[in-house]
Amino acid sequence: xxxxxxxxxxxxxxxxxxxxxxxxxxxxxxxxxxxxxxxxxxxxxxxxxxxxxxxxxxxxxxxxxxxxxxxxxxxxxxxxxxxxxxxxxxxxxxxxxxxxxxxxxxxxxxxxx
Numbered sequence: 560x561x562x563x564x565x566x567x568x569x570x571x572x573x574x575x576x577x578x579x580x581x582x583x584x585x586x587x588x589x590x591x592x593x594x595x596x597x598x599x600x601x602x603x604x605x606x607x608x609x610x611x612x613x614x615x616x617x618x619x620x621x622x623x624x625x626x627x628x629x630x631x632x633x634x635x636x637x638x639x640x641x642x643x644x645x646x647x648x649x650x651x652x653x654x655x656x657x658x659x660x661x662x663x664x665x666x667x668x669x670x671x672x
Contacts (some may be wrong), residue, residue, distance in 0.1 A: 564589040 560604040572582040 562590070564593050619647075 568589040569582050569586040572585060
């Protein structure tokens with residue numbers, strides 16, 4: 560799989576009609592990046608397996624439950640923030656309109672004529 564990235568980069572850039580030096584240079588850079596992942600970081604990209612999906616199904620289901628809980632909890636907190644902000648905005652609008660209504664009464668209108 561180390562060779563897949565340079566081939567993809569070369570084909571992609573060729574389709575975009577890039578300069579041949581850019582195609583070759585970036586393909587070489589992709590190959591070097593793959594070798595670094597393989598040799599230095601010991602990531603088994605040469606085998607084509609980066610993530611081992613052989614873990615039991617129960618563990619995978621539990622991970623999905625945790626992710627769903629985290630998402631719903633974040634949505635709940637975000638909604639609480641939005642609802643609180645909307646309440647504050649409505650309270651401010653009511654306060655301003657009340658102040659305007661008190662300041663502008665029929666008695667005041669008659670004085671301006």
